[in-house]
Amino acid sequence: MARYVFITGGVVSSLGKGLASAALGALLQARGFTVRLRKLDPYLNVDPGTMSPFEHGEVFVTDDGAETDLDLGHYERFTGVPARKTDSVSSGRIYSNVLEKERRGDYLGKTIQVVPHVTNEIKDFLAVGDDEVDFMLCEIGGTVGDIEGLPFFEAIRQFIHERPRGQCILMHLTLLPYLAASGELKTKPTQHSVKELQSIGLAPDVLVCRSEHPIPEKERAKIALFCNVRPDAVIPAYDLKTIYEAPLAYHREGLDQAVLDAFGITPAPRPNLTRWEDVMDRLTHAEGQVRVAIVGKYTQLEDAYKSIAEALTHGGMANRVRVKAEWIDAELFETGDPTAVLEGFHAILVPGGFGERGTEGKIRAAQWARERKIPYLGICLGMQMAVIEAARNLAGIKNAGSEEFDHEAGAKRFEPVVYHLKEWVQGNYKVQRSVGDDKGGTMRLGAYDAALKADSLVAQVYGATAIEERHRHRYEVDIRYREQLEEKGLCFSGMSPDGRLPEIVEHKGHPWFIGVQFHPELKSKPFKPHPLFADFVRAAVEVSRLV
Template sequence: MARYVFITGGVVSSLGKGLASAALGALLQARGFSVRLRKLDPYLNVDPGTMSPFEHGEVFVTDDGAETDLDLGHYERFTGVSARKTDSVSSGRIYSNVLEKERKGAYLGKTIQVIPHVTNEIKDFLAVGEDEVDFQLCEIGGTVGDIEGLPFFEAIRQFAQDRPRGQCIFMHLTLLPYLAASGELKTKPTQHSVKELRAIGIAPDVLVCRSEQPIPEKERAKIALFCNVRPDAVIPAYDLSTIYEAPLAYHRAGLDRAVLDAFQISPAPRPDMSRWEDVMDRITRPEGEVRVAIVGKYVQLEDAYKSIAEALTHGGMANRVKVRAEWIDAEIFETEDPGAHLQGFHAILVPGGFGERGTEGKIRAAQFARERGIPYLGICLGMQMAVIEAARNLAGIADAGSEEFDHEAGKKRFTPVVYHLKEWVQGTHKVERKVSDDKGGTMRLGAYSAHLTEGSRVAEIYGTTRIEERHRHRYEVDMKWRDQLEACGLLFSGVSPDGRLPEIVEHKGHPWFIGVQFHPELKSKPFAPHPLFASFVKAAKEVSLLV
């Protein structure tokens, strides 16, 4: 039966609970334990699938088709454990489940209340898969004291009470602000956060304290005394040059040792940190630098493309170069010459997105990369825009466009090279969708297989002709244009097993020009860079050596 670590936060949000959770998972793996990481989010959305990237950052998609919080991306990148639908839940999903059961009469006529019905639903979620791993690490979103998070805090309190003593511990992350005027760190916010936590029946076993300044031993002792934790369980967490330093930094600070002590696991297996030492060596000792332009529509918030940024870093590590990613708003190219902004970059990446805004700029970015011979990677919408660019400028379909933009305008303006995907095969059954369907959870989501053309560039990159990648889209390039586009040099080098859906396109004769309908960034890891990103950065490196 798994041991549980519940990770909570206090004082302010965005302190790095997700990163701390992921790093702890990596440290426990380094000591030979198996782990699973999970996220409990207090917001009332059923999932983040319909949330704006400006609100929530990127949506991370699992193999089994769940749309989840971006923290699950951190979990996967640090542990290599593929997330599942059962690793993420929101208040919206919990309440939806409870209300659905109530409508079916499952509660036998009882009055439905937060306690016990909502908290029991949360506890049932926590118990899923408890026999599969040694440790389950469960992060509670938000901060202690948030009204929407109270059912989750009550549920984990009950859950720990229900389990045998020593099976659950609590790790609390807080901020130690530094006041320059007095020249000292202030522990009072941490004390008040722990007081708030204890008031709802939870006593932390480990405190992780974020600070921009070194924490003196006397301050650590003070925190331990007033927060009722062991001095060696007060773990400093300082700002790092890269998130991939976190496992090594937390190990030096004693986080894994404090957690194992709280579980009374002694003697603990010795950790093997060689994986993370190699990761840091590749990051801190690059042998060159490449500049990659990311031409997107959500560039004001870098978290909107979090997995892409990390996958580029991983590609750089695979090639021993530093990747300097620079974000460019695609809308600029709708009124200005792309050359003025893209000159000097060694590669161009156009990521996914929804809606018409910025798409003409993405098309011009794809055209610039094709005509100038600059390495280009188009992901999801970025692939569709590359196909539309080829249709307009190579195949003579001057009004080529997407049904998505016609639906937005309410009238037909384009010849639809990209159309609304109405049906597809998932596993052994057919999925059907209509434009009028609900937006949430109705896209082509999760892992699907693709067959690659023998001898194509992508087959060479992957080293196989059969791949499986994660999808998140509802519009698709229409295969009826395949022959016309391939006659102009745009090869459909990857298709679905039934041959009906295009997965990958590439320009023959171009140094490196690939568009993919799926999201390869979601499967990239620092110790296992995705082959497409490794090859893309390698191509950029070759360009940089010619300059």
């Protein structure tokens, strides 16, 4: 039976609960324990799949096809444990499940209430996979006191009391603001946050205090006294130069020891932090720098491409160089020459996205990279834009485009070399979709196999001819144009096992030009960089040496 650590936040949002949870998971692994991390989100969306990236950042996709919060990306990158559908739940999902049961008559005519029906549903979610790991780390989104989060806090209160004593602890993140005028840290917001927790029947065992300034011992003692925790369980959390310093930084401050002490695990196994020491060594001892242009449409919010940014960092670590990723709005050159903007970059990356806005700029970026022999990595929509560019400028299909853009405009304007995916094989089942389906959860989602051409660049990069990668899209490159495009040098080097769906394209004769329909960034980790990103950065390094 797993031990549970519930991670909550107070005072303000965006304190770094997800990062603290991921770092704690990594530290527990370093001590020889197995872990699984979960996220409970209070919002009423069933999942973040239909949310704008400006609202919620990127959508992280699991192998089994769940669209989840970006914090699950942190969990995977720090622990290497693949997330599952059962590791992410929202209020919307909980209420949806309860209402489905009510419609079926599962509650035998009872009046449906938050307590016990909603809270029981949350507790059932928490208990999934209880016997699989040593520690279950459960992060609750938002801050204590948010009205949306109350059912989750109540469910946790019940869950803790229903479990054997000592099986659950609570870790609470707060902010210690610094007042420059008086030159002191203020502990009162933390005290009020803990008081709010206590008012709903919860008490923290470990306090993690974010601060921009060192926390004096007397302030830590004061916090411990008024918040009813042990002094050594008040853990400072300072700003870091890189998120990958978090495991080592939290270990120095005693977070993992405080958690094990709260569970009464003594003597605690000694940690092996070699993995994280190597990660930091590669980050802090880079032997050069490359500039990569990310040409996208959500560039105002970097969290919209969080996994891509991290995967580029990992690719840099694999090559012992620093990757300077620069965000370029594709609309800057939708109608003009991109040279003034893209000149000086060592590689171009065009990420995924939805809708027509900015796509002409992405097509021009793909053309510029092809003609200048600059390394190009197109992901999802970025691959489709590369295919459209080749269709227009190499194969002579002047009005080549995507069915997505015609659907959006409500008029037929393009010859669709990219079309709406109507059916595909998932496991032993055929999945069918239509344009009029609901948007949420109806894409080709999760891990699918791909077969690679043995003599292709991408097979060389992977060192294999059979791979499995995660997808999130509802439009595909039309296989009917394959022969016409391959005659002009665009090789379809990766296909679905049944040969119907293009997975990877690459330009023959180009040093490094690859487009993939899937999202390789979702599987990259600092201690195991994804091979596509590692080789993409290697190719960028080669360009930088020629400049």
